[in-house]
Amino acid sequence: MSAVLETRTGKGEATRERILEIAEASVLAKGFGATSIDEVIAEAGLTKSGFFYHFKDKNALAREMVRRYVATNDRLFDEIFARGHQLSDDPLQAFLISLKLLAETMGDLPNGHPGCLIASICYQERLFDREVRELMAQSVRGWNARFRNILDGIALVHPPREPVDLDDLADMLSCVIDGGIIMSKSLNDQSRLERQILLYRSCIKLMFAAPPAS
Amino acid sequence: MSAVLETRTGKGEATRERILEIAEASVLAKGFGATSIDEVIAEAGLTKSGFFYHFKDKNALAREMVRRYVATNDRLFDEIFARGHQLSDDPLQAFLISLKLLAETMGDLPNGHPGCLIASICYQERLFDREVRELMAQSVRGWNARFRNILDGIALVHPPREPVDLDDLADMLSCVIDGGIIMSKSLNDQSRLERQILLYRSCIKLMFAAPPAS
DNA sequence: GAGAAACCGTACCATGAGTGCAGTTTTGGA
DNA sequence: TCCAAAACTGCACTCATGGTACGGTTTCTC
Structure with a gap:
């Protein structure tokens, strides 16, 4: 099932990678249906x-x-959340650091975030077979579970100040990112995505951090 | 510029409306590029x-x-926020009521939210001319400004408990809705969108509502 | 140097956007 | 009731694109 992830050595693998990269850019700019194979192969030179x-x-x-x-x-998330964990032992602080890193990473992308492939596919679902749709759903579930795990760790140490559904709060990160990408793209303002992630971070702080001594 | 909004009486207007409705459903399911005129006219019977x-x-x-x-x-938002205003004089309470109404409305849609046309277009921007893209950006700006206005009114009466950028907080509603739609669609679980709006509502409450007496 | 992997060339079909234009039906108003 | 405009139909194209089929050729690897 995951043999795909092995690094193949042949020259063909490089071509595959090139095709995938070009196709992804095209799909994010024009959608899957409007992505023509002719264009892709022209750009890939085959x-x-x-x-x-x-x-x-x-x-x-x-x-x-x-x-x-x-x-x-997944690799990006692994990196960012591991980094947060390195920089603080407190799960809340670690998450806040990671969110800041994530926001910065998104804000520093050369031409803005190119788009979320999952969102693109989800708006053209009728074009894909069950396997693709299942793959998409599975990946979303995976990200949600990852965030939920982190929130669980936080809630153990810092009980939330108001009752909140941790599943929804975990979902919210993906939602804010996807929504932030759309807003960045439609307004042609790269900073919106970054700011949305930072706002999500503020919400997390408000939910879990102890209130200032009063 | 807005002559389009006049209600025309001719039979042609009904056909136009039918075409637009069918085309919108197709675009939200397959994307603009994959929406074929042949299919649309077949369904519309012309x-x-x-x-x-x-x-x-x-x-x-x-x-x-x-x-x-x-x-x-716009009509939906007008209705929902007017209703909130009817039910409470306090701007915060009115907004919270409206958000609850919005969440319920989204959750009660027969087959889930069909999708946000703006998001769909934004993921296929290369297919559209400048006019369409400008129209899209303008509408997003309009919604953001509407929400920002509401938040301004709230902040006057209920100063936020922590410094927060009201522009970002206004943007966040659109983001959460767009992200919630994507999550609902990709997981095939209608409730996600509703829950995300309610979570945004909780965040608003946390930001503006006075802390419980302590 | 043999076999497999990674291609190229060409021919072909179906579908879809879009054009052009002449002809027909439907509708609303004088 | 009749006329003109509105709302279409029918047909005959062009061109681009997705996709299939298949035989041949180069390139890499052992």
Whole structure:
């Protein structure tokens, strides 16, 4: 199931990677339906036959794109939350640090966040087979569970000041990111995403941090 | 500029409306690029000539779709926030009531929220001309300004407990809705959107409501 | 140097956007 | 009731794109 993640050595793997990268950029800019294979292969410098040697059809391309996107994203999250954990032993502080890092990372992207592939697919679901849709749902569940775990750790040490559903609060991070990306893109203002993540961070602080001595 | 909003009486207007409704559903399910005119006209029961009688090309269709969507959404917001205002004189309470109404409205949709047209377009921006993109940006700015106005009114009466950027907090509602829609769709769980709006409501309460007597 | 991997070339089909235009029905108003 | 405009139909195109099929060629690896 995860043999895909092994690093293959052949030259073909480099071509595959190139195709996936170009296709992802195109999908995020025009959508999957409007992403033409001809354009992709032109930019990748190979022929249609070459493309279909690597991918059985467009849906196979979509599957690999999602796998690649999820893997990349997971790696980023691993890094950022590990870093937070290194910098503080307190789970709340660690999370707050990680959120700050995440916000900075998003704000420092050269041309703004290119877009969330999951969101793109979700707005074109009828184009994909069950496998792609299942892959997408699974990855979202994975991210939510990851955030929920962190919140659980925090709640043990810092009981929330008001009753709050930790599942919803975990979901909210993904929502804020996806919404922030959309707002950044539609207003052509990169800072919105960063600021939304920082605002989510403020909410977390308000929910868990002890009130100032009064 | 806004002559479009006049209610035209002709039979043609009904056909236009039918086309727009069918096209919107298709765009939200498959994306604009994959929405075929042939399919739309088949469902609407007219010919290609008939379609092009109403819309010069696909981009004209997109423009009218956005105008229609924004108008519908604005009407919904008008209603919901007016209702909140009727039920409480306190701006904070009125907003909290409206958010609850909004959450319920979203949760009670027969088949879940069909999707945000702005988000869909924003993930296929390269397909649209400047006019459509400008229309989209303008509508987002409009919604943000509306929410910002409400928050201003609240902050006058209830100074926030921690320094918070009201612009960001206003943006956050749109973000949470867009993100909630995506999460609802990708997990096929209608309740997520409703719960995200309620969580945003909790955050507002935490930010502005006086702390319980201590 | 043999076999597998990674391609290229070409021909072909179906679908979809969009154009052009002549002809027909429907509708609202004088 | 009739007329003109509105709201279409029908047909005949063009061009781009997704996708299939298949035989041939280069390139890498052992």
